[in-house]
Amino acid sequence: MNWLINLGASTLNRLEMFGRATLMLFGAVVAKPQPLKLIPLTIKQIHVVGVQSLLIIVVSGLFIGMVMSLQGYTILVSYGAEGSLGPMVALSLLRELGPVVTALLFAGRAGSALTAEIGLMKATEQLSSLEMMAVDPLRRVIAPRLWAGIISMPMLALIFSAVGILGGHLVGVDWLGVDSGSYWSIMQATVDWNKDVVNGIIKSIVFAFVITWIATFKGYDSIPTSEGISKATTETVVFSSLAVLGLDFILTALMFGIE
Amino acid sequence: MKSKKAELLVGVFVVLTIAAGLMLALNVANNSMSGSDDTYTLYAKFDNIGGLKVRSAVKVGGVTVGRVDNISLGSTDFTPIVTMSILSEFDQFPETSSVSILTSGLLGEQYIGFQPGFAMEGIESLGQGDYIEDTKSALVLEDLIGQFLFSSNDG
Numbered sequence: 137m138n139w140l141i142n143l144g145a146s147t148l149n150r151l152e153m154f155g156r157a158t159l160m161l162f163g164a165v166v167a168k169p170q171p172l173k174l175i176p177l178t179i180k181q182i183h184v185v186g187v188q189s190l191l192i193i194v195v196s197g198l199f200i201g202m203v204m205s206l207q208g209y210t211i212l213v214s215y216g217a218e219g220s221l222g223p224m225v226a227l228s229l230l231r232e233l234g235p236v237v238t239a240l241l242f243a244g245r246a247g248s249a250l251t252a253e254i255g256l257m258k259a260t261e262q263l264s265s266l267e268m269m270a271v272d273p274l275r276r277v278i279a280p281r282l283w284a285g286i287i288s289m290p291m292l293a294l295i296f297s298a299v300g301i302l303g304g305h306l307v308g309v310d311w312l313g314v315d316s317g318s319y320w321s322i323m324q325a326t327v328d329w330n331k332d333v334v335n336g337i338i339k340s341i342v343f344a345f346v347i348t349w350i351a352t353f354k355g356y357d358s359i360p361t362s363e364g365i366s367k368a369t370t371e372t373v374v375f376s377s378l379a380v381l382g383l384d385f386i387l388t389a390l391m392f393g394i395e
Numbered sequence: 396m397k398s399k400k401a402e403l404l405v406g407v408f409v410v411l412t413i414a415a416g417l418m419l420a421l422n423v424a425n426n427s428m429s430g431s432d433d434t435y436t437l438y439a440k441f442d443n444i445g446g447l448k449v450r451s452a453v454k455v456g457g458v459t460v461g462r463v464d465n466i467s468l469g470s471t472d473f474t475p476i477v478t479m480s481i482l483s484e485f486d487q488f489p490e491t492s493s494v495s496i497l498t499s500g501l502l503g504e505q506y507i508g509f510q511p512g513f514a515m516e517g518i519e520s521l522g523q524g525d526y527i528e529d530t531k532s533a534l535v536l537e538d539l540i541g542q543f544l545f546s547s548n549d550g
Contacts, residue, residue: 182405183405187407187408230423291412301419333423
């Protein structure tokens with residue numbers, strides 16, 4: 137009997153959490169938007185969330201492109217098909233690795249920081265003080281961070297893919313001696329703008345939404361103690377990584393599964 | 396001053412993104428045939444289309460002149476009908492042209508090889524919605540092996 141009670145209680149808790157998360161999202165995004173106040177705050181947050189993540193994104197994109205080029209070359213060359221190196225690197229970056237790896241790095245680099253920042257604001261009662269001054273913390277604190285995350289992560293994913301393709305060129309063409317012309321031209325013949333690039337961008341927009349939503353909600357909903365904030369930060373990284381990987385499968389199945 | 400610096404860096408970020416997007420659009424992706432160009436439609440009936448797919452290329456002597464738009468099955472005679480959209484700049488193909496389904500390389504993709512026919516007095520050029528009469532089906536490896544076995548049994 138007890139386990140039934142526990143199951144019911146935990147289900148109710150989950151549902152309540154979803155409800156609070158949705159309320160927070162609506163309060164931040166839908167209710168009475170004030171673009172004039174929102175835009176400068178959002179730009180400042182894009183700087184924090186996006187620009188400061190540029191270094192890790194560029195470096196990992198470069199190295200992932202280089203590694204893929206190296207690995208792909210050793211396999212493709214045994215079939216005499218090293219001309220297909222370009223499309224292999226480009227397609228795997230644009231369709232999968234660009235959105236997914238950027239999302240995972242973004243969750244670790246920016247998502248955790250968002251949660252910790254908002255959680256600490258709550259712990260030091262800055263959010264309550266804002267409310268005392270009749271400033272809605274959802275709109276002043278949460279909304280700019282949400283928009284900044286949703287805007288900057290797809291941009292980071294695009295940069296990641298482009299840098300990765302250049303990294304693949306660096307290793308494949310400049311080091312291993314694949315013909316530069318065939319690297320680019322077979323890539324161009326294979327990669328389709330709508331099917332590959334746009335679908336990758338759609339993926340990264342979905343991931344960005346999920347990650348920033350989880351990150352801001354976990355911070356906003358955290359227990360305002362040092363232990364609660366550390367728990368919330370961990371949960372942000374774990375939940376958003378799992379959500380990204382799960383959603384990636386669903387999106388891939390929808391986009392590329394059925395020809 | 397600090398906020399100005401943040402805005403500057405965000406501006407740099409946006410420029411970087413646009414550069415990456417442009418590079419992907421111009422250097423990486425193929426969007427030259429994504430429907431914005433003027434095309435006209437030709438049809439061809441085949442006995443067997445093998446592994447031909449929608450968006451496979453239509454080539455004349457190796458030059459891509461169009462793409463396969465649609466593949467359907469005729470409602471009365473149950474033969475596959477392939478719809479091709481050909482770029483309008485190539486609109487002078489004579490009626491006597493033939494098409495065959497070919498394979499690029501040993502393991503490559505299948506495409507439609509378009510063989511322009513003779514242009515003579517009294518032969519019109521193909522236009523929107525015309526059927527190409529002279530078609531050659533795809534080679535199916537199993538059929539070839541079957542024929543080979545059959546003929547070697549004879550001898």
